[in-house]
Amino acid sequence: xxxxxxxxxxxxxxxxxxxxxxxxxxxxxxxxxxxxxxxxxxxxxxxxxxxxxxxxxxxxxxxxxxxxxxxxxxxxxxxxxxxxxxxxxxxxxxxxxxxxxxxxxxxxxxxxxxxxxxxxxxxxxxxxxxxxxxxxxxxxxxxxxxxxxxxxxxxxxxxxxxxxxxxxxxxxxxxxxxxxxxxxxxxxxxxxxxxxxxxxxxxxxxxxxxxxxxxxxxxxxxxxxxxxxxxxxxxxxxxxxxxxxxxxxxxxxxxxxxxxxxxxxxxxxxxxxxxxxxxxxxxxxxxxxxxxxxxxxxxxxxxxxxxxxxxxxxxxxxxxxxxxxxxxxxxxxxxxxxxxxxxxxxxxxxxxxxxxxxxxxxxxxxxxxxxxxxxxxxxxxxxxxxxxxxxxxxxxxxxxxxxxxxxxxxxxxxxxxxxxxxxxxxxxxxxxxxxxxxxxxxxxxxxxxxxxxxxxxxxxxxxxxxxxxxxxxxxxxxxxxxxxxxxxxxxxxxxxxxxxxxxx
Amino acid sequence: xxxxxxxxxxxxxxxxxxxxxxxxxxxxxxxxxxxxxxxxxxxxxxxxxxxxxxxxxxxxxxxxxxxxxxxxxxxxxxxxxxxxxxxxxxxxxxxxxxxxxxxxxxxxxxxxxxxxxxxxxxxxxxxxxxxxxxxxxxxxxxxxxxxxxxxxxxxxxxxxxxxxxxxxxxxxxxxxxxxxxxxxxxxxxxxxxxxxxxxxxxxxxxxxxxxxxxxxxxxxxxxxxxxxxxxxxxxxxxxxxxxxxxxxxxxxxxxxxxxxxxxxxxxxxxxxxxxxxxxxxxxxxxxxx
Numbered sequence: 001x002x003x004x005x006x007x008x009x010x011x012x013x014x015x016x017x018x019x020x021x022x023x024x025x026x027x028x029x030x031x032x033x034x035x036x037x038x039x040x041x042x043x044x045x046x047x048x049x050x051x052x053x054x055x056x057x058x059x060x061x062x063x064x065x066x067x068x069x070x071x072x073x074x075x076x077x078x079x080x081x082x083x084x085x086x087x088x089x090x091x092x093x094x095x096x097x098x099x100x101x102x103x104x105x106x107x108x109x110x111x112x113x114x115x116x117x118x119x120x121x122x123x124x125x126x127x128x129x130x131x132x133x134x135x136x137x138x139x140x141x142x143x144x145x146x147x148x149x150x151x152x153x154x155x156x157x158x159x160x161x162x163x164x165x166x167x168x169x170x171x172x173x174x175x176x177x178x179x180x181x182x183x184x185x186x187x188x189x190x191x192x193x194x195x196x197x198x199x200x201x202x203x204x205x206x207x208x209x210x211x212x213x214x215x216x217x218x219x220x221x222x223x224x225x226x227x228x229x230x231x232x233x234x235x236x237x238x239x240x241x242x243x244x245x246x247x248x249x250x251x252x253x254x255x256x257x258x259x260x261x262x263x264x265x266x267x268x269x270x271x272x273x274x275x276x277x278x279x280x281x282x283x284x285x286x287x288x289x290x291x292x293x294x295x296x297x298x299x300x301x302x303x304x305x306x307x308x309x310x311x312x313x314x315x316x317x318x319x320x321x322x323x324x325x326x327x328x329x330x331x332x333x334x335x336x337x338x339x340x341x342x343x344x345x346x347x348x349x350x351x352x353x354x355x356x357x358x359x360x361x362x363x364x365x366x367x368x369x370x371x372x373x374x375x376x377x378x379x380x381x382x383x384x385x386x387x388x389x390x391x392x393x394x395x396x397x398x399x400x401x402x403x404x405x406x407x408x409x410x411x412x413x414x415x416x417x418x419x420x421x422x423x424x425x426x427x428x429x430x431x432x433x434x435x436x437x438x439x440x441x442x443x444x445x446x447x448x449x450x451x452x453x454x455x456x457x458x459x460x461x462x463x464x465x466x467x468x469x470x471x472x473x474x475x476x477x478x479x480x481x482x483x484x485x486x487x488x489x490x491x492x493x494x495x496x497x498x499x500x501x502x503x504x
Numbered sequence: 505x506x507x508x509x510x511x512x513x514x515x516x517x518x519x520x521x522x523x524x525x526x527x528x529x530x531x532x533x534x535x536x537x538x539x540x541x542x543x544x545x546x547x548x549x550x551x552x553x554x555x556x557x558x559x560x561x562x563x564x565x566x567x568x569x570x571x572x573x574x575x576x577x578x579x580x581x582x583x584x585x586x587x588x589x590x591x592x593x594x595x596x597x598x599x600x601x602x603x604x605x606x607x608x609x610x611x612x613x614x615x616x617x618x619x620x621x622x623x624x625x626x627x628x629x630x631x632x633x634x635x636x637x638x639x640x641x642x643x644x645x646x647x648x649x650x651x652x653x654x655x656x657x658x659x660x661x662x663x664x665x666x667x668x669x670x671x672x673x674x675x676x677x678x679x680x681x682x683x684x685x686x687x688x689x690x691x692x693x694x695x696x697x698x699x700x701x702x703x704x705x706x707x708x709x710x711x712x713x714x715x716x717x718x719x720x721x722x723x724x725x726x727x728x729x730x731x732x733x734x735x736x737x738x739x740x741x742x743x744x745x746x747x748x749x750x751x752x753x754x755x756x757x758x759x760x761x762x763x764x765x766x767x768x769x770x771x772x773x774x775x776x777x778x779x780x781x782x783x784x785x786x787x788x789x790x791x792x793x
Contacts, residue, residue, distance in 0.1 A: 250563070250760065367582055373555050
């Protein structure tokens with residue numbers, strides 16, 4: 001009852017808008033007839049867009065990445081494990097030990113102001129990334145870049161880096177002469193150009209007529225921020241928003257009952273990862289960490305709390321990531337866990353803090369604490385504000401940590417290779433054998449060999465229980481009927497280049 | 505005929521109203537009695553472990569059968585019984601409310617009575633402190649304090665007490681100001697009774713009535729503020745049951761599982777309204793004016 005009345009008003013509004021559009025189309029001829037078919041589209045993702053600068057401090061922020069994929073161009077787009085298609089680049093080749101990568105640029109690509117996208121622009125953008133030293137720059141420590149000619153760029157790592165293509169897929173090219181102020185209304189070579197931008201609220205874009213692959217059919221694309229989940233769901237159901245994603249599982253069932261919506265969950269690179277701080281006395285033994293893992297019935301928790309998006313994990317990285325190797329699942333056995341903890345002399349009086357920042361894991365954390373309380377291990381879930389959580393995470397100021405970790409560019413190097421070496425100092429765990437496996441994997445461009453090395457590394461991490469790896473996270477998307485050509489992206493940052501909306 | 509009926513009606517109405525009013529009084533006492541019973545005995549009758557979750561029994565509607573019996577008010581997002589949360593929450597709310605009101609009334613009466621009776625510098629200091637504290641909304645002050653410190657029962661009590669004593673101090677000061685001019689106080693002073701004794705024997709006893717009335721009103725607002733702090737995630741830690749937390753945990757399920765927020769919310773509103781009504785009655789009885 002309530003829903004149908006709620007839907008009636010926007011439906012009426014849409015009808016009126018449609019009537020008005022047809023009326024205008026009949027009388028005026030200011031718009032080219034074919035393009036008008038694209039319609040307008042409003043998308044509301046889970047993370048607000050605070051900044052359009054793809055190079056600086058927010059370079060790896062999901063909101064900024066989403067906007068950047070519409071406004072700027074990448075050299076390559078990662079499409080799956082070890083698979084890439086060229087955007088600005090048509091070819092890319094490593095040298096023998098993968099320490100040097102040569103990219104050949106596409107001819108005739110222009111920025112929206114008519115300037116050419118040439119090797120100089122790529123070099124200037126890459127140098128700006130290094131100079132601003134944001135999160136993206138962490139992938140390219142000690143890199144140098146040069147442009148031997150107008151359409152060739154050479155990246156030099158100084159040491160082997162087989163996963164460079166995966167890392168460079170988050171890199172966007174801007175005009176060479178940008179400053180921080182340029183990003184209120186930036187010039188780019190992507191499929192869309194900015195119409196208006198209010199940080200944290202709304203980004204409205206129109207097609208870029210000079211886009212190298214032909215201007216998109218959509219007349220207008222808007223990214224809106226709706227922080228409250230229930231408000232976002234209502235907006236989708238009323239038609240205020242046409243596409244959304246990353247909905248909580250409990251909301252998906254309600255959306256599935258709505259015939260005007262398409263709901264789809266795609267496999268993503270995300271893995272719920274619960275590191276146990278191996279640097280702490282209570283958790284330094286692998287037997288203790290494994291016993292704690294064994295004591296939690298993750299299968300029951302996953303299927304109850306994340307029936308739509310969660311699948312029990314059998315590896316440290318997700319199946320859609322290059323280097324995935326399935327492991328023997330850790331079976332739920334509280335008695336064996338308790339016995340193992342007693343054998344290892346575990347101190348049952350200590351309270352372990354289980355830190356997390358993402359609210360969707362609140363119930364997950366409570367359920368884990370509940371299962372561990374069954375074997376008399378005291379765990380206190382502690383929800384922290386994102387910035388504080390990150391600070392404590394990097395400072396190793398935690399016992400158990402709960403977060404979703406993805407693999408950027410669908411490559412194990414950006415997960416295993418980045419987080420698990422001793423030098424990274426992220427988990428408290430240090431193992432020389434693991435270090436050399438990860439280093440070898442970086443040093444070879446042979447994919448089969450890399451997969452084998454990452455499989456060995458995964459096995460060590462899994463058996464020594466550096467963390468608990470309970471769940472692979474799928475990414476749910478929902479869009480209204482009328483939206484055509486939308487392809488859900490596993491990494492939660494979709495493209496809108498080929499989308500049309502017959503209802504908008 | 506019509507005269508008589510007209511003449512009779514007012515008296516009839518008054519008597520009806522009186523009986524309704526006394527009935528209303530009974531209802532308030534019965535409801536408050538239920539809350540006190542729930543707070544004192546409930547936790548022994550309805551066992552509940554805020555840490556234990558049963559994820560397979562989550563979001564069950566009221567009246568559903570669970571492994572451990574029937575969930576009369578349904579279960580929440582991690583399968584915990586909502587009825588048990590309401591019962592255990594009553595203890596938390598009333599306990600914190602009573603402690604805060606006790607602290608506030610002791611501090612407030614002491615400072616207010618001394619300021620009002622002694623006058624001079626003491627009065628000036630207390631009155632200015634009150635003015636300064638009154639410039640901030642009490643709940644804002646509580647949020648700032650609770651936000652700066654770790655979550656815990658003691659922090660909630662401190663945060664709510666910081667601004668709570670002002671009402672008591674103002675009331676006690678004004679009553680003490682008028683009582684110190686009364687003859688029996690003069691008499692005691694002239695007979696050489698020491699100041700502390702004059703205060704405790706001849707001034708403070710006259711504060712009892714109005715302070716009890718004020719304390720009741722204050723209790724209602726403290727219960728509400730505690731729930732607000734817990735709702736915001738600044739109040740009690742997760743292992744202590746509180747209505748505010750229960751309401752907050754059901755926020756995202758309002759459309760699909762209304763019972764998680766609704767029942768603790770109803771319990772909270774009814775308690776606050778009943779305490780408020782009781783406070784009104786007491787104020788009427790003890791009001792000096």
